[in-house]
Amino acid sequence: MGAPATSIQLKPPPVSTMTKELFGTDGIRGIPGTYPLDDATLYGVARALGKYLLEVEPKPRILIGMDTRESGPHIAAQLAAGLADDGVAFISAGVITTPGVACLVRQKKFSAGMVISASHNPFHDNGVKLFAGTGMKFPDDVEEHLETEIHKHKGRETAPHGVLVPADLSLDEEYLAYLRGRAIPGANLKGLKLVLDCANGAASLLGPALFRSLGAEVIAMHNQPNGRNINDACGSLHPEKLREKVLETHAALGVAFDGDADRAMFVSASGCHVDGDGVLLAAARYLKSAGQLRGGRVIGTTMANLGLELILQAEGLSLARVPVGDRYVLEEMLRSGGNLGGEQSGHIIFLDDATTGDGLLTALKIACLVALQGPLDELVRGLKVFPQTIVNVQVKSKPPLESLPAVSAAIEKATRALGAAGRVVVRYSGTEPKARVMVEAEHAEDVSHWAETLATAIRTAIGT
Secondary structure, three states, X not given: OOOOOOOOOOOOOOOOOOOOOOOEOOEEEEOOOOOOOOHHHHHHHXXXXXXXXXXXXXXOEEEEEEOOOOOHHHHHHHHHHXXXXXXXXXXXXXXXXXXXXXXXXXHOOOOEEEEXXXXXXXXXXXXXXXXXXXXXXXXXXXXXXXXXXXXXXXXXXXXXXXXXXXXOOHXXXXXXXXXXXXXXXXXXXXXXXXXXXXXXXXXXXXXXXXHHHOOOEEEEEOOOOXXXXXXXXXXXXXXXXXXXXXXXXXXXXXXEEOOOOOOEEEEEOXXXXXXXXXXXXXXXXXXHHOOOOHHHEEEEXXXXXXXXXXXXXXOOOEEEEEOOOXXXXXXXXXXXXXXXXXXXXXXXXXXXXXXXXXXXXXXXHHHHHHHHHOOHHXXXXXXXXXXXXXXXXXXXXXXXXXXXHHHHHHHHHHHHHHHHHEEEXXXXXXXXXXXXXXXXXXXXXXXXXXXXXXXXXXXXXXXX
């Protein structure tokens, strides 16, 4: 969707079969002050990363960024202490989106990036995400190596000491300039009325600044972060108020980001909610028309709605499914040569432009398409969204599902009953002690029946 300023040529990361303890599908998550976000472990994370980078290059440089959580500066200080003790140079972008760090790491040739964020989680959670110099998350084998080094620090009295991390705010403008260069050629956003729900997070300044610089009329909401209101009844998980504002102001488009703005969800001018599946359809149609959709293929996950798969097939395109997690989407894109992929939750990867899901970039692409081709409702016309539900079950352990006879039998029975008109996906959360049950079918009553049947089987076997 527009020729990239710098061609991204990356190889698929190696596949690992080992199990990690600290790193989930989206970095290290927890409650600040407790393991694994206690001071000693944070210090160990930085020491491990510094040691690893020093083995690869003589003078590594690391970029640090964070969202708006009140715990961010303290975590940054502990990470900076570890880097300083390793003799590794670092610079902070201050409050910035997660994909902003990934972009700047790649563009400015940093050795790695560290982002302090828990994405869409409440303020009392936080986390640390690591990016390699490619702008991608480190491969599994590197994360496993880092874990080994981190655990070596556990038994040491490191007496972590905070190090001040001043922010270089000029990096914000460099990131925004890069995004402006990714606009679809010919699209004119001047006067386009947009409502942006910034989730009181990292997009609070950057989102409005981006679109106003392109001439759009921006109505910003939930853009007054106080350290504790990030994702609080707002943002991508709570689009209701965004819908009200879009209809009230007669806006052309509404966009809701999450706390670190790596995802975006949309509301059309008519008030219809459009998630990542709709974004993938709209983007795929445009890229196909422009002769830019490589392989005629979109990379999605097991959670992608069956309706997306069916309409893509009807238009001569295919949907490849991978496990949930944007890292798995990216791995498949790199392996197969695809350039469009993403998740229903709003993580969309335009690989010709970026190496990670970027809510601001996604919002820019969709705003450009609306400016060029008309209302979002038209861009996703024909998409039949099958009824779908996700039930989260708190679990005390995560044994292989196939090792639980009653659960396996329930999954098999549900799959057989739904046939080709439905799907069942049962998986463990990568960041929480939960099993997620997704059921999708033509009829809502089938969805609710089988979802509860499967959830009950899991609760009986391993529920808390």
